[in-house]
Amino acid sequence: MTINIRALAAKCCYAVIDKGRSLSDELPKQQDKLLGKDKGLLQEICYGVLRYLPELENDVRHLMQKPLKGKQRVFHFLLLVGVYQIRYMRIPDHAAVSETVSATSTLKNRHMKALVNAVLRGFLRTQEAASKLENKTDKNLPDSIKYNHPSWFIKKIQQSYPEQWQGILDANQQRPPMWLRTNQQHHTSEQYQALLIAAEIDIANIEVNSQAIALAHPIDVAKLPGFEQGWVSVQDGAAQQAARLLDCQPNDVVLDCCAAPGGKTCHIIELTPDIASMTAIDIEEGRLTRVHENLARLGLTAKVITADAASKDWWSGELFDRILLDAPCSGTGVIRRHPDIKWLRKADDIDKLVILQQQILDNIWSLLKPGGTLLYATCSVLPEENCQQIARFVEQNQDAQLIAITGNNLDTDENSIGWQLLPDAKNMDGFYYAKLLKLK
CATH class of the missing domain: 1.10.940.10 (NusB-like)
Incomplete structure (x- = not known):
């Protein structure tokens, strides 16, 4: 039939x-x-x-x-x-x-x-x-x-971004670009760009801070030079900012919370192969299969644990130098990649997510060494989950100091509470980052 x-x-x-x-x-x-x-x-x-x-x-x-x-x-x-x-x-x-x-x-x-x-x-x-x-x-x-888009979401975006709301909604309706992350243990970004050109694969642009590569058109990963050998991975340009901002140093003990499917875990190790250890946790055991697959393809090693980031049941007692918390969120920054988010997410989900994020933040903060760094990340564009969440946390934790995220070509300043990327700005996904120092 x-x-x-x-x-x-x-x-x-x-x-x-x-x-x-x-x-x-x-x-x-x-x-x-x-x-x-x-x-x-x-x-x-x-x-x-x-x-x-x-x-x-x-x-x-x-x-x-x-x-x-x-x-x-x-x-x-x-x-x-x-x-x-x-x-x-x-x-x-x-x-x-x-x-x-x-x-x-x-x-x-x-x-x-x-x-x-x-x-x-x-x-x-x-x-x-x-x-x-x-x-x-x-x-x-x-x-x-x-x-x-659902009416509740349109109203939230209009209130949060009165000058940009139409651009955000329009960006959500576009087909997503294909971004590549070069494995720096094999090639520099410039060397891999040359491989793409030799393979007649068109490049749209290069992200200046992370050297992420956007292709002119999505292609089958099998056509990417050295994909099976671990030379390159597919990861949005916004998500590639995480490893750069976490800025791990040699011999750091690192934790990646809510790590699946493992793109950021792998990127951190690629950039700093001489960290002391990497622990990746996620509450969904099934999703950790992708973490293991990505690590294996790239030839990398990490301790992968099925665990709830809101509890300490899994923790060995060793404090971490660097923690990446890619918090559970509304996913409203990646609607163009997952259009079902518009219809599966409901208005009353946001308050519940904000509470969960608070619980995880409070718990994970206690696992960070004095002098250590926590990078908070979401793929959301809603202030409740992002700048408002971090402002509340810093206000309630005297040992938390916000580190300004500034640099070349960033749409932020020293007075910003974190860095909010919008999906219409740089052809990257909507994403949020805030960097926190734990005072001694």
């Missing part, structure tokens, strides 16, 4: 939106049923539907007498899959409609064939007129449809 990609996409989007499952978990399950380029096509459709969900649902809503409910909900997402293809993909309209209609058989409900066919053909007939009408009435559409 032929596998219908649109049916798999509908199942995947249904699992994310109606069942609250992660796209990172659901997409690979469906991709395992496919070969070659079909995996990429499935990803494109799923990511696209989740990026433009409110807009697509608005399109479908106008073409139906009543919404689909219960067991028919998967066909609601099949309709969104069809409309997304027509609106945003280069697939010919007739092929998009035909393949989407065929998916009704794969989803074992031939009775829905007529409805899916009617809605998609109705959308085709009215697309040009609807587009003109939308342009005229665009100001009357809810912001959630205009910007394809």
Whole structure:
């Protein structure tokens, strides 16, 4: 039996939106049923539907007498899959409609064939007129449809970044760039750039502080020179700032909290191979598999422990010179990489996350040596999790001193509470860093 990609996409989007499952978990399950380029096509459709969900649902809503409910909900997402293809993909309209209609058989409900066919053909007939009408009435559409984000999140971003909010929302809708991190134990960044040029792989830009390399177009990692030999890793330019800012020294005893999937753990060791030890902990044992895989590919060694950073049950009693706390957060800085975050994250999650971050910060601070450094990091753009969190911590801990993060090409100053990167600023993910010194 032929596998219908649109049916798999509908199942995947249904699992994310109606069942609250992660796209990172659901997409690979469906991709395992496919070969070659079909995996990429499935990803494109799923990511696209989740990026433009409110807009697509608005399109479908106008073409139906009543919404689909219960067991028919998967066909609601099949309709969104069809409309997304027509609106945003280069697939010919007739092929998009035909393949989407065929998916009704794969989803074992031939009775829905007529409805899916009617809605998609109705959308085709009215697309040009609807587009003109939308342009005229665009100001009357809810912001959630205009910007394809949940209303609560739009309001938070507007309040926090009154001059930049539209740029942030727009950046969240873009396809993410592919950034590379050169393993300095094998090549300098300049040497690896030469290898990329020789392999005819186009470079978009170089991040001046960390020498992270952004490619002009994403490619299969197998095409990267020396990937299997550990010469290079894929890691966003913002995440690559962590190892640089932590600034480990020879013989340091280092802890990486919430370490999975291990990119920052490996980067720290690459930059300072003569640290005394590296301990990487994460509460989810399954995610630590990726840490072990990354360490093995890069030929690096670390002590990897399944542990809760909010407790001391795992701790041997040895204090650390440097601690990286990549705190659990809303993930609102990496929406372009994980568009399901927009729909899985809820407004009341933020307060709960802030409390968890406080608990972890307070616990981990007690494991740091006097004179030691803690680097707090999140992939969030929300001040509650970032500058407000650190301001509270410094105020409540007299032995904590904020270290200013300044340098070449940084959009911060000495009076900033940490460094907030926004996803529209440097073509990097939204990220936050704050560096704390533990006074003697």
